Amino acid sequence: MSRFSWFSLLALICAVVLGIYWNYDAYDPESLRGATVVITGCSTGIGEEMAYQYARLGAKILITARREDRLKEVVAKSVSLGAQEAHYVAGDMGKAEDCERTIQTAKEKFGRLDYLVLNHLGSNFGPLHDKFFKGESWDQDPDVDFFEDFLNINLVSYVRLASLALPLLKASSGHLVVVSSGFGKMYWPNLSFYSSAKFGLDGFFSSLRVELMKARQDVSVTLAVLGFIATPTISEKLQNVPDGEKALEGAAPIGETAQAVIRGGATRAREVYYPFYTWIMAKLTGLVPQFVDYIGVRVNMLPES
Numbered sequence: 222m223s224r225f226s227w228f229s230l231l232a233l234i235c236a237v238v239l240g241i242y243w244n245y246d247a248y249d250p251e252s253l254r255g256a257t258v259v260i261t262g263c264s265t266g267i268g269e270e271m272a273y274q275y276a277r278l279g280a281k282i283l284i285t286a287r288r289e290d291r292l293k294e295v296v297a298k299s300v301s302l303g304a305q306e307a308h309y310v311a312g313d314m315g316k317a318e319d320c321e322r323t324i325q326t327a328k329e330k331f332g333r334l335d336y337l338v339l340n341h342l343g344s345n346f347g348p349l350h351d352k353f354f355k356g357e358s359w360d361q362d363p364d365v366d367f368f369e370d371f372l373n374i375n376l377v378s379y380v381r382l383a384s385l386a387l388p389l390l391k392a393s394s395g396h397l398v399v400v401s402s403g404f405g406k407m408y409w410p411n412l413s414f415y416s417s418a419k420f421g422l423d424g425f426f427s428s429l430r431v432e433l434m435k436a437r438q439d440v441s442v443t444l445a446v447l448g449f450i451a452t453p454t455i456s457e458k459l460q461n462v463p464d465g466e467k468a469l470e471g472a473a474p475i476g477e478t479a480q481a482v483i484r485g486g487a488t489r490a491r492e493v494y495y496p497f498y499t500w501i502m503a504k505l506t507g508l509v510p511q512f513v514d515y516i517g518v519r520v521n522m523l524p525e526s
């Protein structure tokens with residue numbers, strides 16, 4: 222064989238080995254049958270979809286959000302899909318007592334906890350998509366009260382819930398799953414508040430992961446780095462925006478998103494990147510931050526409202 226064919230063969234073997242290495246994660250959906258799972262932010266969106274998927278796999282779930290009427294519907298559907306048990310706690314995760322009630326209820330209903338999936342996203346300052354699609358820099362409206370509330374609901378409450386649940390997770394060699402975003406790895410203009418919470422989650426939970434490893438505690442910490450997902454909230458918003466329909470075509474399906482997060486949690490992955498481009502966002506920021514600055518200045522990613 223020529224030198225070129227040898228090289229091609231070697232490259233092919235490397236690609237196959239790498240492909241197997243990256244895709245082989247020993248996921249066994251059966252491991253979720255009877256598993257006890259707390260998921261936050263389940264009245265709609267990715268959280269609602271995760272509730273249904275855990276239900277189909279035969280898990281015992283406890284879901285939370287503020288809207289009780291919606292939670293009742295999600296619980297009923299989860300039971301019909303095959304959840305061994307389904308409970309809800311209606312509450313505001315921005316309030317310490319509601320976080321405590323959530324973990325306490327899980328303890329009472331299940332007696333153990335295998336998974337804590339932190340997913341909720343909210344604000345007391347009106348619908349968040351208004352902020353996301355506003356196209357306004359921090360400097361134009363430096364609303365520190367909003368910022369404080371946002372971090373309380375989307376960062377502090379994640380830390381609070383995880384801290385309350387850790388004794389249970391340690392006892393069960395459990396799984397902690399934290400839902401983040403590409404903007405928790407790469408920053409972007411007009412989303413400073415969002416990046417603050419999501420980068421904060423990365424910092425806290427990556428540090429916690431090492432602490433647990435060091436203490437030989439068998440609790441896995443999975444950070445799910447998600448891209449643009451076609452949730453009902455986003456779909457509805459974009460339908461009423463010029464070019465919104467077109468932007469929506471680029472959004473990833475919610476079912477596959479929920480599946481990727483569930484799989485990553487079950488296989489104790491450090492991080493999950495879905496869709497794949499969130500991995501590129503993370504690497505670009507690490508390797509060539511000046512380029513990220515440049516495209517941030519040049520590109521208007523979100524459609525104008």
Ligand SMILES: NC(=O)c1ccc[n+]([C@@H]2O[C@H](COP(=O)([O-])OP(=O)(O)OC[C@H]3O[C@@H](n4cnc5c(N)ncnc54)[C@H](OP(=O)(O)O)[C@@H]3O)[C@@H](O)[C@H]2O)c1
Binds near residue numbers: 264448450451
């Ligand atoms: N969709 C995307 O494109 C995308 C992209 C990257 C990352 N993510 C991440 O994925 C996760 C889920 O996002 P999503 O798009 O599915 O969100 P969503 O559709 O807006 O749903 C958010 C959920 O959080 C609940 N929630 C809001 N404020 C709350 C509070 N104070 N206390 C308790 N629950 C509260 C909401 O229910 P109530 O209003 O009933 O309380 C709702 O169930 C978030 O962490 C988000 O950052 C999403």
Ligand SMILES: *[C@@H]1O[C@H](CO)[C@@H](O)[C@H](O)[C@H]1NC(C)=O
Binds near residue numbers: 356357411520522
């Ligand atoms: C951010 O806000 C500025 C100021 O309103 C706007 O000109 C720009 O298009 C926005 N950038 C992005 C990426 O949305």
